[in-house]
Amino acid sequence: MSPAATRTDRLPYSHSSRETKDADDHAACLSNWQQRYDQLSAGSFSGVFEEFCFGNVQLFREGLNQSVHQSGIAWPGSRTFAVPVAIEGTGWFGGEVYDAHSMLTLGGSDELDFRTPRRLEILACTADARALCDYAQQVDHRNIEAELAARSIAPASPEQVTALGKLLATMMASLRATPALLHHAQMRKAMEQALFATLLDTLASATTASASPASCRTRQLVVAQARAYMEAHIDEPITVADLCIELGVSRRTLQYSFQDVLNLNPVKFLRAIRLNAVRRALKSADANGRETVADIAARWGFWHLSHFAAEYKAMFDELPSETLKRRI
Structure with missing residues (x-):
């Protein structure tokens, strides 16, 4: 189900932000996901999290100061994309090494297997896979799920990864400044x-x-x-x-x-x-x-x-x- 389908408030969107001091508390921040975070590096944990949900889309920003292993699953019928915007070294995602130029992707039925470096900040979007597939088929005549089958690192150039990161950052900054804009269906x-x-x-x-x-x-x-x-x-x-x-x-x-x-x-x-x-x-x-x-x-x-x-x-x-x- 999409993020909007699980909300009980009357608004057509939701927004949350939080600073965390515990890996378990941080894992619980992301709406509609089932996750567990195991801290791997020694030291006090500090994290930041922000999320916007509207329609078929869930945007979120996550920052961590310790290496953790993330396991679990996203909401059914979803497709997630994430790009690092701050990273020290490399990490491990779905059996592959990722770095500052990687675009990570996860299907709604895929198991999350995500090891972060000691410092990581990512920007991500989770979308209703059917809505994204319909859009891709109608405007580009493409089967996105077939293109991404069995992939954990999506094919994208460093310039394309940067462009996606900038768009996500700009969207979240606009919504942070004026969240009421999402009252408008258009x-x-x-x-x-x-x-x-x-x-x-x-x-x-x-x-x-x-x-x-x-x-x-x-x-x-x-x-x-x-x-x-x-x-x-x-x-x-x-x-x-x-x-x-x-x-x-x-x-x-x-x-x-x-x-x-x-x-x-x-x-x-x-x-x-x-x-x-x-x-x-x-x-x-x-x-x-x-x-x-x-x-x-x-x-x-x-x-x-x-x-x-x-x-x-x-x-x-x-x-x-x-x-x-x-x-x-």
Whole structure:
């Protein structure tokens, strides 16, 4: 079951953070996992833990100052990815040695066999495997579980591992600063799809890279259909995944088509559409209401508010707060 399915509160998300002084207490921090931590190195234990759960996703950060052996199992039907962001030496995971450039992965039915070095900090995400597989099949025509079968270290370059770590860190920092953003269903969808898209990019396969390019006529048709769909759903915050699913094409085909026809990738095109939608919403906001820039931006899936403000300023030569102040 996904993290959301086990929560009894009324919020569509949960957040917890904790400092620990005992390995057993630390093992109990991670929601919906069954774990045991055995401390291996001598000395007082100190750990930090933080977790966000929303929809099909569980994000967490874990830091340890002692070597431990972790055993157990994740929640059923899940798929976990983890990257070290601070590590001394190497560790052992699922029968393989890992280091600062490794991307670890664990299936929902896989036994956890994880020995950490004396100092380790990881950023990780656990996702509903079916949701991730459906996304991968619909937008990239890939079978992710088949690609990862029997693997404990995922195939990824150091640059890709770093990029995933930065995304996880940025997401958690944004949610830490403004957890109420997750009240918005579109925000939860945008963050989940951003995470899934980055995972697919990190796990870029040879078959994906060698796919035959579409013809010029096909690319023109893809762009025309995409624009027609966007115009018909102008009041909805459409994503790249929405377009791939609606048109039945991969992200790569969509990318090449927009780049050739409009000299603009679909991500930037959709961002421009969404920025314009936010601007219209800011200009029409009730002058006596309490709606904030963050509320309106969240409805359109902008989860990194400082990046959003910079993009808005670059597009319209004014800050979103200035637009809101000028509303009639």
